[in-house]
Amino acid sequence: MLPLRTAARVHGVREPSILKVAGLREFAAGRWAPQRMLLDAREASVANRLDDLLALPWGGVLTSPAHVQHSRLDSFVQVTELDIADAVAIGDVVRLTPDARYVQNLYRRSASSNTLFITERCNNFCLMCSQPPRDIDDGWRVSELFQTIELMDRDMPWLGITGGEPTLIGSRLAELMAHCAEHLPTTGLHVLTNGRRFADPEFTEQFRGRHPKTTWAVPLYGDTASLHDYVVQAKGAFAETVRGLYVLDTAGQSVEIRIVLHKPTAERLPAIAEFIMRSFPFVDHVALMGLEPTGFARANREALWIDPADYMAQLCEAVEALDGSGLRVSIYNLPLCVLPTELWAYSRQSISDWKQQHIPLCAPCSAKDRCGGFFASHTQQWQSRDVHALVHQEHPS
Amino acid sequence: MKANVLQRLIQVALGTLGGTMSPVYALPTAPELQPTVDGDSVGAIILRNPLNEGRRNMFAGHSSHRSHSSHRSHYSSSGGSSYRPVYTAPAAPARPRAPVQSLAPSTYTAPAKATTAPTPVTPSTSNLRPKVESAAPSSTTTAPRPTADQLKMIIMRVQAALFSRGYDPGAIDGVLSDRTKAALKKFQVTHGLPATGTMTTEVLTALEVGLM
Numbered sequence: 323m324l325p326l327r328t329a330a331r332v333h334g335v336r337e338p339s340i341l342k343v344a345g346l347r348e349f350a351a352g353r354w355a356p357q358r359m360l361l362d363a364r365e366a367s368v369a370n371r372l373d374d375l376l377a378l379p380w381g382g383v384l385t386s387p388a389h390v391q392h393s394r395l396d397s398f399v400q401v402t403e404l405d406i407a408d409a410v411a412i413g414d415v416v417r418l419t420p421d422a423r424y425v426q427n428l429y430r431r432s433a434s435s436n437t438l439f440i441t442e443r444c445n446n447f448c449l450m451c452s453q454p455p456r457d458i459d460d461g462w463r464v465s466e467l468f469q470t471i472e473l474m475d476r477d478m479p480w481l482g483i484t485g486g487e488p489t490l491i492g493s494r495l496a497e498l499m500a501h502c503a504e505h506l507p508t509t510g511l512h513v514l515t516n517g518r519r520f521a522d523p524e525f526t527e528q529f530r531g532r533h534p535k536t537t538w539a540v541p542l543y544g545d546t547a548s549l550h551d552y553v554v555q556a557k558g559a560f561a562e563t564v565r566g567l568y569v570l571d572t573a574g575q576s577v578e579i580r581i582v583l584h585k586p587t588a589e590r591l592p593a594i595a596e597f598i599m600r601s602f603p604f605v606d607h608v609a610l611m612g613l614e615p616t617g618f619a620r621a622n623r624e625a626l627w628i629d630p631a632d633y634m635a636q637l638c639e640a641v642e643a644l645d646g647s648g649l650r651v652s653i654y655n656l657p658l659c660v661l662p663t664e665l666w667a668y669s670r671q672s673i674s675d676w677k678q679q680h681i682p683l684c685a686p687c688s689a690k691d692r693c694g695g696f697f698a699s700h701t702q703q704w705q706s707r708d709v710h711a712l713v714h715q716e717h718p719s
Numbered sequence: 720m721k722a723n724v725l726q727r728l729i730q731v732a733l734g735t736l737g738g739t740m741s742p743v744y745a746l747p748t749a750p751e752l753q754p755t756v757d758g759d760s761v762g763a764i765i766l767r768n769p770l771n772e773g774r775r776n777m778f779a780g781h782s783s784h785r786s787h788s789s790h791r792s793h794y795s796s797s798g799g800s801s802y803r804p805v806y807t808a809p810a811a812p813a814r815p816r817a818p819v820q821s822l823a824p825s826t827y828t829a830p831a832k833a834t835t836a837p838t839p840v841t842p843s844t845s846n847l848r849p850k851v852e853s854a855a856p857s858s859t860t861t862a863p864r865p866t867a868d869q870l871k872m873i874i875m876r877v878q879a880a881l882f883s884r885g886y887d888p889g890a891i892d893g894v895l896s897d898r899t900k901a902a903l904k905k906f907q908v909t910h911g912l913p914a915t916g917t918m919t920t921e922v923l924t925a926l927e928v929g930l931m
Contacts, residue, residue: 346879346880346882346883347927349875349876349879350877350879350883350926350928351928351929352876352928352929352931353929367882367883370882371891374890374891375879375891377892
């Protein structure tokens, strides 16, 4: 599990810079000028021709201590002595900051999925929030994202957008998405939003046609306002989210509904499923998600924790109902061993590799390659009693 | 449905919800499991055009490194820290620009016909494509000619692409030397392309060198 940041020695950075980590192929492609690239001189083919390449105005040069000191290097921004060498790789996008002793990774070519982090602000305050909001002015993030988008690889099938609450940046969100449409023309966008701002049709209308392939993923935590508003700790949220779902559909947008499975929602899951089927038949997908035990969830364990073994009946019923009504259903963040085999077809390997781990108990399990594993934040306290290694049994043929 | 629910609740209460607790199981056959990434769209098809489809190639006719007399090099070998492209996000919903492709960070020479003196162009205001002394793109009489800088840059990129694929172009110096031409020809032969030793659109595409 590679971290998003690694300690390093960084010289000569005058202002924050967003750079593409480049080898010869990134240079050859010609999408970006040398000024926007961090030349990775650790790479043998680059090191071999470094003298020639240093004729160009690189945004920076990444060297390893083993390099023979090159006199021309002194005039460049230099990054060296990475604590974790693999944390920065060719194709990644990094941020260099003046006086910082680290390199921040903003996009990782090798990651199974990448996400744009829009803001820490949020207008909900969910009991189980894995990214607790902060009411600060972080508009600088959005400005940075315009650059980051330009430096990403074009072959990503999907790019996530999350926060906090992305719609809080207002019209800049639609602009950002249009920027994605321009620079990443075949990449779909998957935006996590509580949907509340979409209750305003005028706000929603600005997104029409801005991006050809976007799905809005909206959490719904109850079939009643009292339940949903309790989970998100915001009065009036349910009304706005429900209205937002309809307005999104009217604006021709593709919508997914997500439900995090914990004590308040799990017990009522069949009713919530029925509510979704009857009220929002237009949704493209319903995602039922195991709880991530980080952020606010840790403080609210008492209110939230339920062993998945104790809600499997409700989960089976909800999945059966939703699937039967023609909605596409997925189960995220639950290991295969706690799911009955009839639910396996709905289970996805959904935990991003940078926050995923397997626990020692899983060592002998034969389903490891198909299982999503656990969150890095997982502890024994949050482990179902049903977690166990699965042993493959031969079919008599 | 209600009877079912009741049945399941009783089963759970009695701990007899069978089939979920056995430690030994039969792996479902592959089609039942869909190890897709979060957000995957079922049936999504991504169509890709060839890299340089529909792009103009000003470099295909270039075959010698002596065809340009003004060979002014604008490379700032004083390094990247003296020059930083500053990107400011659009204040109004303006259309964000394409990435910088200019070779000349501090000065820019306008085409020969310009009546004003060359003016330094800062990256936040430049139209980020180096201008070319050219006829309109639709003209069939005069092919547009690249500037010395544009030519040098694309040759460097071709040289880098060749070297990264195990073909030795000699120095990566932006000069279409005999060694570079030989490496280019060798690459063309290996890839079933006409061995011209020139930068045809086909060989640029095969080398993943993009035309702007």
